[in-house]
Amino acid sequence: MELKFYGATKIVTGSNILLSTKKYNLLLDCGLFQGDKELESLNYAPFPYNPSEIDFLILTHAHIDHSGRIPKLIKEGFKGKIISTKPTMQLSEIMLKDCAHIQESDIKWENIRRQRAGEELLVPLYTIEEAQNSIAYFETFNYDEEIELNDDIKLIFRDAGHILGSAILELWIKEDGKNYKVVYTGDLGMPGRPILKDPEYINEADYLIIESTYGNRVHENYREDIDKLIDIIENTAYRGGTVLIPSFAVGRTQELIYELNRYYEYVNKEEYKKIPIYIDSPMAIEATKIFQENAVFFDEEAKNLILSGDNPFEFENLRYIQSQEESMNLNKAQFPKVIISASGMANAGRIRHHLKHNLWNPLNSLVFVGYQAAGTLGRILLDGSKKIKLLGEEIAVELEIYNLQGFSAHADIIFLREWISHLIRKPKKVFIVHGEAEAANNLSKEIFHYFGIECLIPDYGDSVIIENGFTTQTISPVENKLSLLIDLINELNYLEQEISKIEMMLADKKNKKATLKNYDIIKNKVLEIKNALLEINLILGK
Ligand SMILES: [Zn+2]
Structure with a gap:
């Protein structure tokens, strides 16, 4: 058996692992690289394997950094099946279409100019139609259901508690009469979060592939961060300002709505204090509908709320914004309000327009509620830039900026440790992915310190051969690997x-x-x- 790491190596995007036996090729996730231009240019590079030779793509969840290159994989010859949970398929459909839409509109104006200049036209990574067509490749399964992919490979999805439909993969693999149990966490959630169930624990693994986004951090207390958010909203509204919240349209936005519903319907009874909350993201609206259809996967608290007759995704002062015109109108007058809009790292989408109109005004507040990857506008603002270039203009950054990481949908170092401690049969080796170098290194050190297990933090293109219980690591030749480029970036x-x-x-x-x-x-x-x-x-x- 061989594992090859082709994404999310010492970074948090582009998840893509090739697991090969002598007979079959499985791909675990096929995500988009996200960050600055150089990193995103990697999305256009050809796949380092032949997509037509892949039998199955197993998708852990719908986030674009795990699913975003699926239409490209199909365009380049993939003919296998995509295996996921049902909500993952439903959410992938809207996310991939949105991703295609962003790419098509990004190059539209540039192509008009190129056409006039007689230059070669740019082609998007994939079109909305190609994104839509890729959904036909999905085959969906329930959590805890045994899935026989073929005579050698068996799989079970366990709830990862990260976003709706997210799964930890338990894989049983046979090769040359030997059996291997491989566990891949995908993105692992935090326990005690609203709407979703807590991440499940796994008892046994021979080899573990684990994410490490927060491998060197302890999250703030979730409930304290909710209180802080409410305070920021009330204080900003009191002085007449706007609160901007860049938020991932799928997952984080629904959690925010759920918590704001709780606040406005059960805590805040003062009519005059109910300032309008705008959800300005057509994708978030579609995702919210999918959440409502899948209440069966919610935790007890959310289910009980729905049974009691409360729709947690609607409350009096909540408005969903569909059209671009309505979205633009929000910036025509300064009045106290909250705008929740995508993308979560402010590298695309309507949030950029709201930032352009609001960053300069010290009355306003900007609240980050998710991870900001290196190179994104979100990270640049978080790092304290006082002037930025946005949509062709130079904008002064004068508003108040808050970073509430207690909202994170990723396990922090304490929970990562606890999750590993539940493995009764400990893995022989742990492969650490989906974390910047510092976070991955720290997790590696802690796993060795607490459990005595050796870890490996692969670079792009590194391969590991597992035979008779031994692992041999092959580092990909320098000229083939993009890891050096990633380091440079x-x-x-x-x-x-x-x-x-x-x-x-x-x-x-x-x-x-x-x-x-x-x-x-x-x-x-x-x-x-x-x-x-x-x-x-x-x-x-x-
Ligand atoms: Zn994710």
């Missing part, structure tokens, strides 16, 4: 952040005297950097 992000910090220090009046004293030294260093940049540009052939 991370370095560039770091440099960008450092430069903007220096810019801020130079602009700071208090700093003027100190910088005057060191003027010559700083000037020489700037010249050195300029020369180095010139050399890099020469190498890149610009």
